[in-house]
Amino acid sequence: MNDRRPGFYGYRRPDGRVGTRNHVLVVPTVICSSLVAERVAAAAAPYGAALPHLAGCGQLGPDMHLTHETLAAYCGHPNVGAVVVLALGCEQVVAQTLADAARREGKPVEVIAIQSEGGTVRTTAKGTAVAQAFGHALAAQAREWCDVSELVLSLKCGGSDYTSGLASNPALGRVTDRLVDLGGSAVLGEIAEIMGAEHLLAARATRPDTATQLIRIITRVEAEARALGLDIRGTQPSPGNIRGGLTTIEEKSLGATHKGGERAGLEDVVAYAAPIRRKGLTVMDTPGLDVESVTGMVGGGAQVVVFTTGLGTPTGNPIAPVIKITGNARTGRQMADNLDMDVSGVMSESETLDSAAQRLFDEVLAVASGKETAAERLGHREFAIHRRNPTI
Amino acid sequence: MKAVLIISERDNVATALERLDPGRRIEVETMTLIAIEPIAAGHKIALRPIAAGDAVFKYGSPIGLAIIDIPAGAHVHTHNVASSRGRGDLKVAAPHSGPHPRPAEPPDTLQTSRPE
Numbered sequence: 401m402n403d404r405r406p407g408f409y410g411y412r413r414p415d416g417r418v419g420t421r422n423h424v425l426v427v428p429t430v431i432c433s434s435l436v437a438e439r440v441a442a443a444a445a446p447y448g449a450a451l452p453h454l455a456g457c458g459q460l461g462p463d464m465h466l467t468h469e470t471l472a473a474y475c476g477h478p479n480v481g482a483v484v485v486l487a488l489g490c491e492q493v494v495a496q497t498l499a500d501a502a503r504r505e506g507k508p509v510e511v512i513a514i515q516s517e518g519g520t521v522r523t524t525a526k527g528t529a530v531a532q533a534f535g536h537a538l539a540a541q542a543r544e545w546c547d548v549s550e551l552v553l554s555l556k557c558g559g560s561d562y563t564s565g566l567a568s569n570p571a572l573g574r575v576t577d578r579l580v581d582l583g584g585s586a587v588l589g590e591i592a593e594i595m596g597a598e599h600l601l602a603a604r605a606t607r608p609d610t611a612t613q614l615i616r617i618i619t620r621v622e623a624e625a626r627a628l629g630l631d632i633r634g635t636q637p638s639p640g641n642i643r644g645g646l647t648t649i650e651e652k653s654l655g656a657t658h659k660g661g662e663r664a665g666l667e668d669v670v671a672y673a674a675p676i677r678r679k680g681l682t683v684m685d686t687p688g689l690d691v692e693s694v695t696g697m698v699g700g701g702a703q704v705v706v707f708t709t710g711l712g713t714p715t716g717n718p719i720a721p722v723i724k725i726t727g728n729a730r731t732g733r734q735m736a737d738n739l740d741m742d743v744s745g746v747m748s749e750s751e752t753l754d755s756a757a758q759r760l761f762d763e764v765l766a767v768a769s770g771k772e773t774a775a776e777r778l779g780h781r782e783f784a785i786h787r788r789n790p791t792i
Numbered sequence: 793m794k795a796v797l798i799i800s801e802r803d804n805v806a807t808a809l810e811r812l813d814p815g816r817r818i819e820v821e822t823m824t825l826i827a828i829e830p831i832a833a834g835h836k837i838a839l840r841p842i843a844a845g846d847a848v849f850k851y852g853s854p855i856g857l858a859i860i861d862i863p864a865g866a867h868v869h870t871h872n873v874a875s876s877r878g879r880g881d882l883k884v885a886a887p888h889s890g891p892h893p894r895p896a897e898p899p900d901t902l903q904t905s906r907p908e
Contacts, residue, residue, distance in 0.1 A: 562807055562834035565851070566797065595877050596855065625878035632878035633870075645807070645834030647848075647868070648875035651855035747809065748793050 406582065406761075408768035409543035410550065410703070411481065414506030418550040419478035420703040420768040422541060423449040423719050424534045426484045426527065427471055427498060430456030430491035433514055437486040439524050444531035447481075447538055449718045451783050456493040458791045468493055470673040470785045472501035473699035475509070479719040481541065482508045482534035484527055489515030508534060543770065549583030551768060552676055554702035554720070555659040556589070558690040560637075561644025561710025565655020567727025567746035567756070568708035574757035575706070575764065576681065577661035585679050587702055588660045589686035589693045591621045592636055596650025597657035601683065606665040613669040617685050636688065640711050659708065672786050673699030690715045691784040694722065704768050706760070714738050716780030721773045723763060740767075740774050796820055796837060800852030805836040805868045807850075812837065828865040836868040848873050 411419040424447040428437035434452040441448030451474055455467040475483050475498050483502040487495040495511045502509040510530045517523040555572060557564055576586045588594070594601060598618050605611035625632045637646045646652045660666075660681055667680035673696045676682050686696040690713060694705055698720040705722040707715065712735030716722045726732050729744035741763055745751030767773055775781075795818045796806040806820060812827040819825075820839070831837050836850065842862040847854040856875040862868060876882060 566799075566807070592878070596875070597853070600853070622878045626880040629880040631881035633875075636878065642870060645832065645836065645869070647836065647870055647873050648856040649877050650853070650875055651850055654851040654853050654855065 406548040406765060407546055408548065408551070408765045409770065410546040410768060411478070411541060412544055412546065413478050415476075415478075415504075417478040417505075417701070418546045418703065419480070420721065420770070421479040421719060422481040422538045423447055423479060424482045424484065424531050424538065425474060425477075425480040425502075425719065426450045426486055426531055427475060428452060428456070429471070429485065429487045429493040429495050429498065432457070432488040432491065433486045433523075436514060436520055436523050436527065437484075440484065440486065440527035440531050443524075443528040444535045447535035448531050449480075449781065451718055453783060453785055455785055455787065457491045459492065459787075460789065460792055463787055463789045464492055466672060466787070467785055468497065470695065470699050471498055473673045473675070473701075474719065475499070475501040475507075476505045477698070477701065477719055478505075479698075479703055480507065481538040483510075484531050484534070485509065485511040486523070486527060487511060487513040489513045508537070547583075548579065548765065549679070551579065551704065551764070552585040552587065552700075552702045553579055553764065554587050554589075554694065554697035554705040556690065556694055556697070556705055556707040556722075557593075557656050557659060557709065558707060558715065559709045559711035559713040560641055560646065560652060560655065561728060562646065562655075563727035563744070563747055564708055564710045565651075565658060567743050567753075568710070568725050569655055569658035570753055571727075571743050571746065571756040571760055572706050572708055572725070573658045573661040574753060575761045576659065577664050578757070578761060579764075580661065580664035580680050583679055585676055585682065586660070586664065587676050587682045587684050587697050587700055588657075589684045589697050590656065590688045591617055591683075591685055592625070592632075592649065592688045593653050593656045594618060594683070595622060595636075596648070596653040600654075600657060601660065601666055604664070604666045604681075606667055606680070610666055610669055614666065614683055617669065617683075644710055659706075670700060672696045676700040676702070687786055689784070691782040692786045694720075695783050696786060704764055706764060709739075712738055714775065714778065714780050715782050716773075716775030716778070718781040718783050721767045722775045722780070723760075723767055723773055724775065725760060737778065738774050796825070798839070799850060802852040803849045804839050804842055805848055805850055806839055808833055808835055808837055826865045828863060829867050831867045838862045838864050838866045838868050840864045842868075 441450035732742035743756040
């Protein structure tokens with residue numbers, strides 16, 4: 401251990417990755433087992449974390465694949481110490497595949513199915529017993545010192561206003577640049593919100609292929625939006641963004657892309673919830689909807705999320721801490737419950753961007769070491785798997 | 793605190809950091825700007841006249857095209873600026889306001905499977 405390098409206290413996993421939390425994940429294979437999964441997770445507090453979702457059946461091809469891959473990614477995630485797979489019995493998502501994803505990473509796992517267990521009451525009782533036993537085992541695990549380069553930071557903004565592009569996003573961008581300088585990783589999603597700023601990111605690609613992939617997915621998302629035959633301004637920028645002074649998607653994107661820093665090289669472009677494979681900056685193909693986007697980036701392996709907001713939003717995640725930061729002084733007062741950090745001093749010139757970035761960097765490491773975020777305190781654990789096609 | 797903020801020297805708009813009332817004189821860099829209409833905090837003010845069809849620049853990059861002539865000191869927002877990006881409601885795609893050519897690439901084929 402080098403005392404001069406920043407780091408945090410995390411949970412080292414058998415696969416070498418590091419967790420910032422130690423959850424017993426209770427994962428329903430299908431919407432039908434979601435309620436039981438939520439009850440089991442609640443009964444295994446404070447370790448239990450459920451992933452209630454609306455999918456798992458009635459899906460074909462790419463959507464089924466995406467549901468499977470996303471749930472499997474959470475089962476293997478370093479913030480998860482043990483897994484209970486809660487199946488129904490007749491659904492498409494294969495419980496054993498999810499269990500295997502956890503086993504591959506050396507996590508204890510058990511599969512319980514409502515149809516074979518004999519109904520809600522018996523399944524809830526058995527699931528609770530298993531999840532509580534897993535929780536007791538996790539309680540004995542200790543955090544250990546981990547270098548900052550082990551961190552994969554998810555970069556997110558939502559409820560943006562004019563302060564996002566001037567204060568909170570540039571502060572986060574400085575954290576990204578510093579983290580990447582130190583050998584860490586960061587992931588940027590929300591392809592629609594790179595539209596208009598892609599030339600800046602593409603210019604930072606470390607390989608020509610990566611720039612081409614970035615432009616390809618932006619072209620695809622733009623073509624998808626066009627194919628709807630509708631005015632994208634119904635959602636991008638959102639009505640709240642427009643009230644906040646943002647005029648076009650380009651303006652929103654240019655502000656949003658500041659989260660990715662100014663010099664960190666763009667190393668990779670990956671699919672939704674797919675593993676973040678490289679150190680440095682990665683772009684993930686996620687939609688702009690906050691919860692779907694955070695769900696995907698955490699699925700990719702991010703252990704901490706920094707979420708900048710102008711207007712204030714409550715979004716959390718079941719397994720990863722979400723740090724909320726605003727540059728809007730009014731939001732800082734109005735939504736204090738939901739916020740972890742106020743950098744509005746950057747707007748009023750009472751704080752420099754460098755100072756705000758230093759405070760945020762320290763907060764990221766404190767949260768990585770276990771400090772509770774506002775979203776965790778309030779029980780915000782939103783989870784939504786991206787879907788492309790209709791339910792069949 | 794400054795009344796308005798210019799982010800890049802290429803920009804032809806500035807961001808109001810406080811509400812600007814009509815007739816408000818603002819010294820910005822080497823010029824004097826006069827707000828000709830109310831502009832809310834966080835909204836944009838034209839630094840110089842922008843002709844219909846010209847690009848509006850903020851952060852040093854184009855954020856859309858002026859759809860009518862915009863005089864200096866005017867409020868710059870959705871009523872006088874529009875983007876053509878992702879617009880399915882436009883029959884023919886309007887000229888791209890970005891500084892880079894629109895790429896003619898096939899749809900993406902990102903690998904979605906996790907490695908074994």
